[in-house]
Amino acid sequence: MIRALATAAVALVCAVGVATPARAQDEVAINGTFTVFSDGRFAETNDSRHDEYSVTQTWTVTSTCTTYQDCAGRVVSDQGWSGDLVYMSGRWKVTRTVPDWEPCIDGTAHPGKQSFMFWAVYPPEPGRYVGWDKTEGPSGACGFNKVLDVEMPLTVTRIN
Incomplete structure (x- = not known):
């Protein structure tokens, strides 16, 4: 009898712990239209706080999951760009290139790599996420061997 109970308990634990694609799709994937706000009032450049312009945009997000850790999708912004969306370690990330992001004194400009990283708020509020909007210029741009980065909530x- 003890052996039968132990076997049943192991079977129950295994059944509960199995992530089916349908459950992962329902619980992790995000789809829909979202307002995205990058708060420039709390921006930091190279770890020093200063004001930047705040940016509000609308994203159309589509994603699918095969497991709780294997999700991917696409973001389309109303600002004319789109990017691939990936899910890793409980966080969503979309990256894009911003042309002519870092202007130089000589009139040239270098692109920036903008990454949006966000995760569900705690305690949970369905459809609400928080994170960071970070843009980095290339090292060596404008003749300086220091990366320019701007990060906003x-x-x-x-x-x-």
């Missing part, structure tokens, strides 16, 4: 909120 980010909120992502479902609107439908």
Whole structure:
């Protein structure tokens, strides 16, 4: 009898712990339209706080998951760009290139790599995420061997 109970308990634990694609799709994947706000009032450049312009945009997000850790998708912004969306370690990330992001004194400009990293708020609020909007210029741009980076707090909120 003890052996039968132990076998049943192991079977129950295994059944509960199995991540099915349908459950992962329902619980992790994000799809819909979102308002995305990058708060320039709390921006940091090279670890020093200063003001930047705040940016509000609307994203259309589509994603699918095969497991709780294997999700991917696409973001389309109303600002004319799109990027691949990946899920890793409980966080969503989308990256894009911003042309002519870092202007130089000589009139040239270098692109920036903008990354949006966000995760569900705690305690959970369905359709609400927080994170960071970080843009980095290339090392050596404008003749300086120092990367320029700007990081701002980010909120992502479902609107439908």
